[in-house]
Amino acid sequence: MSSAASISTVQQMCEQQGLRLTKTRRQVLELIIAADGPVKAYELLDQLKRHDGNNRTTAPPTIYRALDFLLQNHFIHKLESINAYVFCAHPEHRHNGQFLICENCDRVIELHGAGLSRDVAALASSKHFQAKRQVVEVYGTCEHCQH
Numbered sequence: 001m002s003s004a005a006s007i008s009t010v011q012q013m014c015e016q017q018g019l020r021l022t023k024t025r026r027q028v029l030e031l032i033i034a035a036d037g038p039v040k041a042y043e044l045l046d047q048l049k050r051h052d053g054n055n056r057t058t059a060p061p062t063i064y065r066a067l068d069f070l071l072q073n074h075f076i077h078k079l080e081s082i083n084a085y086v087f088c089a090h091p092e093h094r095h096n097g098q099f100l101i102c103e104n105c106d107r108v109i110e111l112h113g114a115g116l117s118r119d120v121a122a123l124a125s126s127k128h129f130q131a132k133r134q135v136v137e138v139y140g141t142c143e144h145c146q147h
């Protein structure tokens with residue numbers, strides 16, 4: 001999926017769901033897509049500041065609010081262990097994030113194991129635990145780096 005296609009998918013979804021893709025939200029999303037891998041909030045902030053010529057509107061809370069919006073609407077995922085964000089390969093249907101993370105090149109591959117999500121949710125509720133969200137992160141070496 002090209003970045004232009006990704007943006008227009010998100011834009012369409014926002015229109016359908018009556019969500020406002022503000023300038024900042026859109027810019028943050030564009031940067032995450034362009035990063036093509038995990039990106040941290042302070043890196044996004046640096047890039048936006050450069051982009052806006054140190055405009056006052058580019059304060060950390062602005063970035064975090066934009067990230068919250070994108071997370072809540074499942075357009076991006078957060079990799080908890082490295083505190084970084086990635087674009088969701090399939091924003092059109094909601095799912096929990098499962099990721100293969102290459103320790104050599106930082107490549108992130110998103111999986112869609114609906115069965116795994118259900119198993120984790122069932123195990124959590126068997127312990128009378130109210131699961132809010134789940135993120136599965138698997139560390140190792142990607143196919144590319146094995147050669």
Ligand SMILES: [Zn+2]
Pocket residue numbers: 077087088089090091095096097110
């Ligand atoms: Zn996803």
Ligand SMILES: [Zn+2]
Pocket residue numbers: 102103104105106107141142143144145
């Ligand atoms: Zn790799």
